[in-house]
């Protein structure tokens with residue numbers, strides 16, 4: 001820091017050349033590529049899809065747009081561009097648009113540069129302050145984006161209104177020599193899009209009829225929902241035309257990537273309190289809920305299911321387990337599959353429902369998703385494992401009453417009475433000498449798995465019983481069969497119609 005030039009003269013003598021921001025980002029990216037640095041650290045699953053396209057866009061010095069559904073790390077990628085900026089750049093101190101001391105564009109800085117010459121003091125702007133972000137909404141105005149003329153300022157200074165000294169700068173000029181990110185671009189009114197385009201094209205803009213020339217140097221990046229973006233009339237054509245690259249983002253292509261993202265993002269290692277041990281099958285069930293939701297036709301595909309669903313769900317799952325452990329004085333927090341049901345508050349708000357889904361209700365759909373997710377994970381893990389002993393115990397009239405607040409010890413005690421259950425739980429990948437909360441979690445997983453496979457039933461109060469005992473609503477087909485049956489001669493048997 002001490003060696004940084006402090007005046008324009010020193011800056012000129014240092015040989016540092018002014019560079020447009022897109023060139024600066026390109027140069028730094030080139031260096032990172034040559035050094036084999038990891039690009040966009042923390043972004044998982046985009047190595048072969050999104051990142052190569054991003055790199056090409058930056059190498060081409062394009063303004064670009066990320067097209068994707070919610071929760072696909074779009075904002076995070078854009079903020080990741082900060083790493084490609086110089087650590088700090090020279091600026092005229094106090095200039096709202098971060099003028100380059102060697103070539104200021106605003107009238108005040110030009111006047112100052114002319115008056116002070118090489119002795120003019122300079123400041124250094126860290127890269128973190130060169131990123132401006134705006135969520136587009138229909139009520140964003142030209143004044144917000146570009147700026148406004150301040151008539152009072154003008155009157156006080158005795159200046160002509162068209163003099164830029166009377167200008168109150170908006171977000172875009174304040175992003176000068178940096179990155180300006182606009183999220184959800186299609187929500188921006190057409191008039192504002194025209195203003196953006198003019199800045200991009202001509203470097204000037206009209207404010208309240210006064211033409212103001214601002215030769216801004218900005219990397220413009222955008223995000224949008226793909227359908228909104230391609231819908232006719234949402235984006236003015238000339239603006240679309242000026243966006244060099246359209247890059248599609250996506251949800252994790254594999255469960256492996258999805259698990260890694262959630263593991264990275266979810267707050268599960270709680271510094272104060274008990275150690276947390278999350279079984280793999282709980283992580284997988286949480287992730288599978290999102291995969292199920294994305295494939296469910298009752299859920300709106302155009303708005304998508306954010307990766308924030310599994311992230312926040314896992315956090316609530318851990319919290320529910322934490323609460324149980326604290327109440328019972330258990331030494332370790334081990335989440336159970338049933339804790340996922342306690343995470344409904346972080347699931348139901350993460351998707352939009354289609355009409356069919358609305359009829360059923362978000363909560364019922366979320367429960368279906370969890371049950372299906374448990375079924376998938378359980379089937380994978382217990383493939384080829386004989387579960388009949390446990391199912392038979394229930395078939396013979398056995399029942400088990402549990403809740404997500406039942407202590408580990410109590411779960412173990414109750415499970416010991418169920419023929420084959422403790423042995424089956426061992427198949428859930430329990431390490432030798434696993435503590436009671438971990439064993440209880442495995443038992444819970446087996447019960448929920450058998451319930452998901454419809455081998456046993458479960459009441460809303462979490463009473464497990466034989467499969468046939470489940471008081472479920474008959475499907476329409478079954479109702480029909482029952483109606484037919486009523487006309488059948490007695491003794492024809494009931495069972496066979498339910499095959």
Ligand SMILES: [Zn+2]
Pocket residue numbers: 092095096097098099104105106107108109110
């Ligand atoms: Zn200035």
